[in-house]
Amino acid sequence: MVDVLDNKRAATRFRILVQIAERQPAVSQGEIAEEVGVTSQAVSEYIRELVDDDLVEKEGRSRYRVTPEGVDWLFRTADDIRRFADHVTGDVLDAMSEAAYLATDDIAEGDTVTLFVEDGLLHAKPGNEGPATGVATTDAEAGTDVGVTSFEGVMDLEPGSVTVLQVPAVRSGGSRAVDSDLVAEHCEAAELVVAAGVEAVVACRQAGADPAVPFAAGETAAEGAERGLEVTAIVTTDEVGRVTDTLRDADVSYEVLEG
Template identity: 65%
Template structure:
């Protein structure tokens, strides 16, 4: 179990650190106490411990700031909670939900099927191959959509990787190396663009982007489904792209 969910003290530390980060550097312990649901004295004790542990630094009377170590702790705790929530929604609650899959053969209602991901889509094949399984809620012909419920097991999935390529904004007057872009996009199914210059650079390289809306979010979703992706982004928009990738906890690299 994630510490901040299993341990009340850890959960309170997490919330107080978040409240300090949101209000810093002028921190009202009374406001934090009201937001967290503890006494002002308890907040004072927590903050004193956080300062002693190097997660918060005191800059003066009622002035505090979360240190890099504190930010790292909050970020790691938030990531752990996100993974736990994903486990609950996908693995636990998902077992009682119905989902759609592509039938890999003719299937009858009530049939046990093996589940896999291919090109980012759920597929159902007859029988139990020892991995993730489900039970069909409809009948379906091969290649059509079938309903599946009663999920058990975990689908064997290697997360995809996202390569972020930067291109200069038009105002810089700098040239774009389209050969590198074309090479990076070879054998990659998902290519997104962030910014008009990125769309133009891809097309000049002979690559039509999958989308140029929500480029980071689309690439992150593809990677979470086991697909590699490329994002071409202007230097002005690359920050929004990497924010979306970090939020989704997918692996990525940025090159210029």
């Protein structure tokens, strides 16, 4: 357990040092006492200890400054708290939460199920033969949704990538200036096709490929790739920057091609 969470005195010490850092150099012990919920005398004692431990430097009457050692201690303690919070939200609460999966076979409530991703969807099948498992919280027939909780392990998932195919804006020829065969080739090779911009949607349709999503292309492409899909994004040149920014922020592999 992190010291500041396991020990009330350590927690108060941390909070007072944070308050000094926020208010320095003019520090009102009364204001800190009110903020932290202790007496002014207690704040004075804590500050004296912080000074003795070289975490705080006294510059004069009611003037204090956090030392480099104090800053380092704050960073380390804050990192410990952050890691513990990540453990709680990422491990403990995730394991307690419930999510919907697509049942591949009939499943009964309480069954252990193996979890995997296929065609971008979360699937559950009876048994515990895979690297990721859970426990069914509902009965489900094959092909229907089933609730799953008590997750263990990590699903095998190879991230996909995104091919961004540019379509000129209408002022530069729009869909008429695109090689329809090239668009068709990339759409046929993809597991998910999205489009951004009217010119891009028309270019898709002219190539015989109706995009699954004609808007929010960047977000959809990024999520599809994260779920292991190979994605083609047909994008008007005016929208390319917005789409690639989204892909970059999501740390998704992509390439941009001329249509």
